[in-house]
Amino acid sequence: MKRYSVFAVAREAARYHTGWERAWRSPEPKKKYDVIIIGAGGHGLATAFYLGKNFGITNVAIIEKGWLGGGNTGRNTTIIRSNYLQDPSAALYEKARSLYETMSQDVNYNIMFSPRGVMMLAQTQHEIRGYQRTAQANALQGVKTRFIDPAEVKKLVPIINIDGPRYPVLGALWQERGGTARHDAVAWGYARACSDMGMDILQKCEVTGVRSANGKVVGVDTTRGAIDCDKLGMVVAGNAGNVAEMAGFRLPLESVALQALVSEPIKPCMDVVVMANTVHGYMSQSDKGEMVIGGGTDGFNNYTQRGSFHHIEETVRALVETFPMISRLKMLRQWGGIVDVTGDRSPIIGKTPLGNCFINCGWGTGGFKAIPGGGWATAELIAKGEPGPLSAEFGMERFIQGRFIDESVAAGVAH
Numbered sequence: 001m002k003r004y005s006v007f008a009v010a011r012e013a014a015r016y017h018t019g020w021e022r023a024w025r026s027p028e029p030k031k032k033y034d035v036i037i038i039g040a041g042g043h044g045l046a047t048a049f050y051l052g053k054n055f056g057i058t059n060v061a062i063i064e065k066g067w068l069g070g071g072n073t074g075r076n077t078t079i080i081r082s083n084y085l086q087d088p089s090a091a092l093y094e095k096a097r098s099l100y101e102t103m104s105q106d107v108n109y110n111i112m113f114s115p116r117g118v119m120m121l122a123q124t125q126h127e128i129r130g131y132q133r134t135a136q137a138n139a140l141q142g143v144k145t146r147f148i149d150p151a152e153v154k155k156l157v158p159i160i161n162i163d164g165p166r167y168p169v170l171g172a173l174w175q176e177r178g179g180t181a182r183h184d185a186v187a188w189g190y191a192r193a194c195s196d197m198g199m200d201i202l203q204k205c206e207v208t209g210v211r212s213a214n215g216k217v218v219g220v221d222t223t224r225g226a227i228d229c230d231k232l233g234m235v236v237a238g239n240a241g242n243v244a245e246m247a248g249f250r251l252p253l254e255s256v257a258l259q260a261l262v263s264e265p266i267k268p269c270m271d272v273v274v275m276a277n278t279v280h281g282y283m284s285q286s287d288k289g290e291m292v293i294g295g296g297t298d299g300f301n302n303y304t305q306r307g308s309f310h311h312i313e314e315t316v317r318a319l320v321e322t323f324p325m326i327s328r329l330k331m332l333r334q335w336g337g338i339v340d341v342t343g344d345r346s347p348i349i350g351k352t353p354l355g356n357c358f359i360n361c362g363w364g365t366g367g368f369k370a371i372p373g374g375g376w377a378t379a380e381l382i383a384k385g386e387p388g389p390l391s392a393e394f395g396m397e398r399f400i401q402g403r404f405i406d407e408s409v410a411a412g413v414a415h
């Protein structure tokens with residue numbers, strides 16, 4: 001596949017853009033692969049990419065029931081940060097954040113990583129204590145964050161109202177190298193690089209059954225026929241429970257819709273990401289000028305990938321005291337994605353009851369930031385058959401052993 005470069009752009013400009021190739025192939029399924037990954041979201045594609053890049057395993061199919069990146073990966077609000085409290089989380093999310101720094105070069109695709117800074121507002125005494133604790137923990141973990149005072153918050157975000165009547169801004173946890181990236185470019189970049197390594201991305205191909213014998217997976221049934229494999233990776237986020245059921249085991253998680261919305265585009269007014277976890281809303285400005293606004297999860301389990309009216313009101317009401325200017329904005333679009341939430345709000349990367357079947361799921365409301373790290377760790381797990389240092393603590397046996405990685409309080413909303 002031809003490399004994207006400034007020279008390629010100039011060459012194509014001179015010949016009226018007639019020479020661009022398709023970014024990835026759309027092959028027919030083969031009868032058998034060394035590894036099948038179910039789910040062409042960010043984590044599935046990143047797993048395939050690092051299987052090829054780090055372990056030389058390229059006889060791989062990534063099977064997607066819709067279009068690649070059409071799940072949560074193309075629906076999130078793109079916040080990237082690694083300021084978690086517990087050591088295993090900080091290690092995993094910081095690995096991911098650092099891989100984001102060079103991803104555009106690594107996959108030769110501009111993913112528009114923008115380390116513009118992420119702040120989590122402290123609006124209660126409890127939050128001040130919580131974020132100061134996280135800043136101390138991050139210092140020990142080698143994750144660069146600091147607790148800043150209201151004056152610095154105001155300097156970084158002039159549109160913020162720090163004297164709100166109910167929830168004044170009392171400070172913030174600030175991660176300067178956190179930020180955003182273009183979410184579908186992350187999926188497209190990995191897909192192109194995987195296709196270039198000879199892997200098959202099979203879109204519009206739903207896995208409908210998992211075939212096993214003697215405690216091992218032998219293949220999957222799909223809407224495009226049966227396909228065999230030596231190893232299977234399940235990386236299907238909100239559908240993890242359904243796919244696990246096909247393989248005969250249950251997962252300790254729930255699926256719920258998480259919603260977001262964007263406003264009409266306006267002139268640049270905020271160049272950092274702000275999360276307000278007490279009132280529960282978060283906001284950044286896209287390169288097009290839209291205010292990207294995220295809210296909470298639905299209060300009941302469901303599989304509806306769409307928004308609901310009362311969520312617009314709830315989310316905007318939460319934010320309008322801190323950002324009075326948004327009361328003047330028209331909202332353009334709203335949507336939802338199905339997120340898979342575990343009890344300790346930490347992901348699952350680990351083995352399953354079937355010997356050659358591995359799972360990556362449970363990212364809940366915050367797995368976009370983890371895509372390169374999650375893919376790296378899952379590739380290592382699949383290639384070696386055992387978890388490596390990044391994923392060692394994240395196996396689902398922790399729920400039987402009571403070894404939780406509790407991020408539910410520290411992460412607030414975990415986006």
Ligand SMILES: Cc1cc2nc3c(=O)[nH]c(=O)nc-3n(C[C@H](O)[C@H](O)[C@H](O)COP(=O)(O)OP(=O)(O)OC[C@H]3O[C@@H](n4cnc5c(N)ncnc54)[C@H](O)[C@@H]3O)c2cc1C
Pocket residue numbers: 038039040041042043044063064065066067068069070071072073074075076077078079080205206207208235236237238239243258259260294335336337338339361363364365366367368369370415
């Ligand atoms: C509104 C919203 C806002 C969010 N904001 C943030 C944020 O700001 N920061 C952050 O870090 N995270 C955020 N997240 C969470 C983040 O988007 C997810 O954790 C992450 O994208 C999960 O990636 P994935 O690859 O595991 O899942 P997905 O991208 O959902 O990919 C799974 C894929 O599996 C496919 N699949 C499912 N079942 C089958 C089957 N039977 N056969 C074949 N294919 C199948 C699906 O179609 C899907 O494409 C947000 C999520 C939502 C919904």
